Amino acid sequence: MKALPKRAFIVALAGSLAGQPVFAESQPDDADHSETTVVMLGTGTPVLKHDRAGQAILVVVDKEMYLFDAGPGSVRHFDALSGKDFMPEDIYFSNDSVYGEMNKVFITHLDSDHVLGLPELMLRPWIMGRSEPLKVIGPQGLEDMTVNILEAYRDDIDHRLHGTQPANELGFTVEVTEIGDTQVVHQDDKVTVTAFKVPHGSWSDGMAFGYRVETPGKTVVISGDTRHDEALYEHFEGADILIHEVMSETGVSQLPQDWQDYMYHAHTSTRQLAEIGRKIAPELLVMTHPLLFGQTDEQLRDEMAGYYDGNFVLASDLDIYE
Numbered sequence: 032m033k034a035l036p037k038r039a040f041i042v043a044l045a046g047s048l049a050g051q052p053v054f055a056e057s058q059p060d061d062a063d064h065s066e067t068t069v070v071m072l073g074t075g076t077p078v079l080k081h082d083r084a085g086q087a088i089l090v091v092v093d094k095e096m097y098l099f100d101a102g103p104g105s106v107r108h109f110d111a112l113s114g115k116d117f118m119p120e121d122i123y124f125s126n127d128s129v130y131g132e133m134n135k136v137f138i139t140h141l142d143s144d145h146v147l148g149l150p151e152l153m154l155r156p157w158i159m160g161r162s163e164p165l166k167v168i169g170p171q172g173l174e175d176m177t178v179n180i181l182e183a184y185r186d187d188i189d190h191r192l193h194g195t196q197p198a199n200e201l202g203f204t205v206e207v208t209e210i211g212d213t214q215v216v217h218q219d220d221k222v223t224v225t226a227f228k229v230p231h232g233s234w235s236d237g238m239a240f241g242y243r244v245e246t247p248g249k250t251v252v253i254s255g256d257t258r259h260d261e262a263l264y265e266h267f268e269g270a271d272i273l274i275h276e277v278m279s280e281t282g283v284s285q286l287p288q289d290w291q292d293y294m295y296h297a298h299t300s301t302r303q304l305a306e307i308g309r310k311i312a313p314e315l316l317v318m319t320h321p322l323l324f325g326q327t328d329e330q331l332r333d334e335m336a337g338y339y340d341g342n343f344v345l346a347s348d349l350d351i352y353e
């Protein structure tokens with residue numbers, strides 16, 4: 032459990048919790064000198080919503096960026112972060128810029144609502160300054176996907192490399208690490224990222240992941256898309272911020288039985304998420320990827336409040352937790 036907890040603020044800077052501080056526990060020592068910020072770059076699902084980009088969660092630790100998923104429309108949301116204190120300097124055409132530093136992404140699984148923004152993440156920051164390969168970490172199939180994306184955009188890459196536009200030769204390339212099991216996938220002097228297997232619909236074992244991000248100040252856990260499974264609790268344990276997918280229990284109960292069966296095989300309802308919240312007791316439980324089935328955001332929040340009395344929010348795009 033959390034040793035020697037120190038009180039610190041998690042403040043949602045935008046969205047439903049605006050201005051309302053909630054307490055979080057953080058670790059001592061480096062925590063005082065280290066800053067961890069979570070930005071919900073995209074909170075959507077396969078259902079089209081103009082105000083929800085596809086799944087993408089950015090964790091920034093002392094200006095180093097760790098991106099989780101690259102859903103459609105999420106990359107352009109980086110622009111809204113220009114000038115924020117916790118972000119790298121906003122200088123175009125530089126490897127030190129916000130764009131240049133978009134250099135690694137951890138993918139939960141290959142459903143398109145989580146990866147349709149991958150071509151943009153591979154190519155646009157290169158044009159804006161990234162001069163090193165993009166590291167892409169996630170399930171098997173990513174190697175093929177990225178090779179085929181580069182093939183699809185071959186003419187664009189070719190004219191930028193060999194035309195009159197100044198361009199570097201590495202920024203569009205990728206370094207793919209495919210994983211098939213629970214493991215540490217990244218470690219640097221401050222941050223450890225562990226991928227853990229999650230059960231999601233008919234994806235086979237080892238093809239869908241959540242991520243646990245441990246920083247000097249916080250533990251942030253991202254569920255990815257998953258059904259409720261108590262075996263996951265060991266990976267959620269100790270989370271200061273637990274970011275979890277959710278579906279409306281009221282909404283799903285109105286679907287035909289075969290669809291209900293499918294949804295519970297793939298996703299987690301409010302009632303189940305409340306159970307997780309009570310067990311794990313995160314300082315902040317963030318609901319994302321809301322599957323509503325006709326319910327409104329407000330109804331989903333009310334439904335959750337009926338099951339859970341801990342701190343929770345329904346994430347909106349560009350919500351910031353720190």
Ligand SMILES: [Zn+2]
Pocket residue numbers: 076077086142144145256320
């Ligand atoms: Zn999804």
